Amino acid sequence: MSIDSLFPNITAENEAELERFGEILKHIWPLKAKHREQLKYDIRDMSRSLTNERSERRLDYMGDARFLSPYLCYFLPWNLYRMSRLFSGMELDIPEDGEIVDLGSGPLTAVIALWMSRPHLRSRRLTFTCMDRVPKAMQAGLQLFNAVAGDTPWRVKTVKAAFTDRILRKADLIVAANAFNELDWSGRTARPQAEKLARHMTGACKDTGRILLVETGVRLTGRIIAEMRGQFMAHGFKPIAPCPHAVECPMPATGKNAPWCHFNFSVKGAPKWLELLSSEARLDKTGVSINFLYLSRKGAKDFGAVRLISEPFSLHGGNGQYACSDKGLTLVDYGPKHRPLFPGQAIIPEWPATPGTDLKSGALVLPYKPAIQEK
Incomplete structure (x- = not known):
């Protein structure tokens, strides 16, 4: 979301x-x-x-x-x-x-x-x-x-x-x-x-x-x-x-x-x-x-958001996008079904129990799950 x-x-x-x-x-x-x-x-x-x-x-x-x-x-x-x-x-x-x-x-x-x-x-x-x-x-x-x-x-x-x-x-x-x-x-x-x-x-x-x-x-x-x-x-x-x-x-x-x-x-x-x-x-x-x-001095409220940074790119037949999170460098994997978001958007993630690691960048992989079904 x-x-x-x-x-x-x-x-x-x-x-x-x-x-x-x-x-x-x-x-x-x-x-x-x-x-x-x-x-x-x-x-x-x-x-x-x-x-x-x-x-x-x-x-x-x-x-x-x-x-x-x-x-x-x-x-x-x-x-x-x-x-x-x-x-x-x-x-x-x-x-x-x-x-x-x-x-x-x-x-x-x-x-x-x-x-x-x-x-x-x-x-x-x-x-x-x-x-x-x-x-x-x-x-x-x-x-x-x-x-x-x-x-x-x-x-x-x-x-x-x-x-x-x-x-x-x-x-x-x-x-x-x-x-x-x-x-x-x-x-x-x-x-x-x-x-x-x-x-x-x-x-x-x-x-x-x-x-x-x-x-x-x-x-x-x-x-x-x-x-x-x-x-x-x-x-x-x-x-x-x-x-x-x-x-x-x-x-x-x-x-x-x-x-x-x-x-x-x-x-x-x-x-x-x-x-x-x-x-x-x-x-x-x-x-x-x-x-x-x-x-x-106060900063922003910390609730584990993920900020999309890069432009989308092809990834395993779908799309990926580098992002920033409190877990470090993150790779959002949209798969073939979902449209990528725009750079600058922030999402509330659903992290898998054991996230995978991207071999190229070392980023943790976050499968994208929209809160509302996309049309």
């Missing part, structure tokens, strides 16, 4: 906001004809710099005009789409007069996505403190947010700061989205760095505060999030999602072939103008990926 589902399809209202964002971009960040013609090449070059050529990129690259335009016109809206899908499927409620801190905020991606995807929060008095090393990117984002939200009770402050600079007021929610991948996680630096970040963030939260990390679903960020998860738990925080448990992570991305926790989903509802721009840059998308971690 499915008990919840992350990454629901974009609502009609959210889809309209993402579509409208294209016109807002043209107004707030206009490009001359020659720069618009060059944009597809700049996007392609920046895509390479964010993946294969990471080591050659300056830490404050977003302050460079060559990078800011392609980021705002392409990477920002795709991240708004990803985060809209994430935010709309999360248990995410911020109280009146709530304090939100956005670390490494760049062009305020998380703030804009939150406004687009959670309309019930738009009427609340919320204060956002956005912290980043590059004021230029934040100022561009603030202009975009003001154009998107119009007259709003949300108060947004931008502060030039590094990740661990002092946070003055205790937060109801601390977000670090597409941020920690900018740091060096190689060698022996990873664990001390994760411990420092976790200590800083947990110390800046209210007793009821929450922490949200979001990244773009590659192996490196899977390893970062797994490392951060361990450190957050050492500082008294427990996962709310996606983890269905508070024991050791079975997908830590610690080896070349080790699994890592990430989710792929379709681009249904993505704005047409963004799909056209992606095609011009020869970066067409049929799906996007994301990984994230959402925590609080």
